[in-house]
Amino acid sequence: MTDLSALAADLPVSTEPVHRIVVVAEPNELAHHLQAWEQLVEQAAEPNAFYEPWALLPALRHLRGGQAVRVLLFFRDSERTVLDGILPLFGRSYGRLLACLHTYRHRYCFSAEPLLRRGRESEVAHSFVAWLRQFRYPLLSLRGLDAEGAWLRELRPALQRCGLRFLPAAPVQRALLPLEGGLEAFLERTPAKKRKEYRRLRERLAGLGDLQVDVLRPGARDLQSWLDAFVALELKGWKGREGTALGSRPECRRFFEETARSAHERGLLVMMRMSLDGKPLAMLCDLLAPPGRYAFKTAYDEDYSRFAPGVLLEIENATLSFQDPRGVEWLDSCAAPDNALLNRLYPGRRSLSDLTICPQGLAWAGLMASSGLKRLRQRWRLEEAGRTA
Structure with missing residues (x-):
């Protein structure tokens, strides 16, 4: 089956359905379920x-391009008032022979964990697997999932019970800052030599003029000036040069500003700025989803890179995170797994894993062959590297 438009309907998922899955294709239609969605967030x-x-709504409006995005809504009742889960997917066809579903992740999305109502995780996983069996997609690629999260914990046994084959990828880890240890423990984990180096850099920077660190206050009316300054600072650096x-891109800026405004209205936006004589040297933008906080975007002035203003602001941000009164328990760096700086600065780790599901036997055989070939190529590269070392 390659035509995803056939999914946009209400679908019973099994002979004894736990949920009625509604598949939504358009942001305006998805907004009709806003009340149930907001209640799910509170009980996630x-x-x-x-x-x-x-x-998610700004992302679907501005970033999906030509992707056939489908958002699965898991309703427990026929009146569609009790929502137990939400899972965005998009379809991709490879010629005429294969159609795959993927978790929806745009370039600024750093978590693909579905929203699941607390206590209903297993039921949502069962409903999802029944839905997969009904439509029999050759492949489903779930990427960037929390390897220790509720979704994978419940989905794997649900797949096994229904006889659906799946292939997990080896997890990767990215830096995470747990906040339960307190500020003193965080500072003590930073080597004394590094703490001395950061103090020296800050003192040298302060010697050039009036060095200030500002925080955008909840409800502040100058949000747009902060957003404009951030966009301008990022454009000035390597990301601007690489496009x-x-x-x-106008659509990326529209997404950023709409998301930031909506988060600010809800008290879920954190922005910080380090400036010298009123000139921004480094800025960051975090998104709150208690008990979590996500390091969404950062930017710094490369003309001052010898003073590491981005690092200094990260330290300020980590320090203030311990004082956040909004029930935050951890700060996700949202960084690449090989980010040496944040791996050194943040002691915790979040394990992320991919899961490929093959409801059809032929797709499984192809996946196994592809996986075996990949491992063989990796072995050849290692042997070749050993011969030329």
Whole structure:
């Protein structure tokens, strides 16, 4: 089956359905379920800021391009008032022979964990697997999932019970700052030599003029000036040169500003700025989804890179995170797994894993062959590297 438009209907998922799955294709239609969605966020087993209404709707409006995005809504009642889960997917066809579903992740989405109502995780997983069996997609690729989260914990046994084959990928880890240990423990984990180096850099920077660190206050009316300054600072750096900055594409800037405004209205936006004589040297933008906080975007002035203003601001941000009164328990760096700086600065780790599901036997055989070939190529590269070393 390659035509995803056939999914946009109400679908019973099994002979004894736990949920009625509604598949929504358009942001305006999805907004009709806003009340149930907001209630789900309040009762979610695990947070995901990027799938909350104020972040996902702007992404669907501005970033999906030509992708056939489908958002699965798991309703427990026929009146569609009790929502137990929300899972965004998109379809991709590879010629005429294969159609795959993938978790929906745009370039600014750093978590693909579905929103699941606390206590209903297993039921949602069962309903999802029954839905998969009904439509029999050759492949489903779930990427960037919390390897220790509720979704994978419940989905794997549900797949096994129904006889659906799946292939997990080896997890990767990215830096995470747990806040339960307190500020003193965080500072003590930073080597004394590094703390001395950071103090020296800050003192040298302060010697050049009036060095200030400002925080955007909840409800502040100058949000737009903060957003404009951030976009301009990011455009000035390497992301601007490579065309990947928010300001490089109008649709990316529209997404950023709409998401930031919506988060600010809800008290879920954190922005910080380090400036010298009123000139921004480094800025960051975090998104709150208590008990979590996500390091969404950062930018710094490369003309001052010898003073590491981005690092200094990260330290300020980590320090203030311990004083946040909004029930935050951890700060996700949202960084690449090989980010040496944040791996050194943040002692915790979040394990992320991919899961490929093959409801059809032929797709499984192809996946096994592809996986075996990949491992063989990796072995050849290692042997070749050993011969030339």
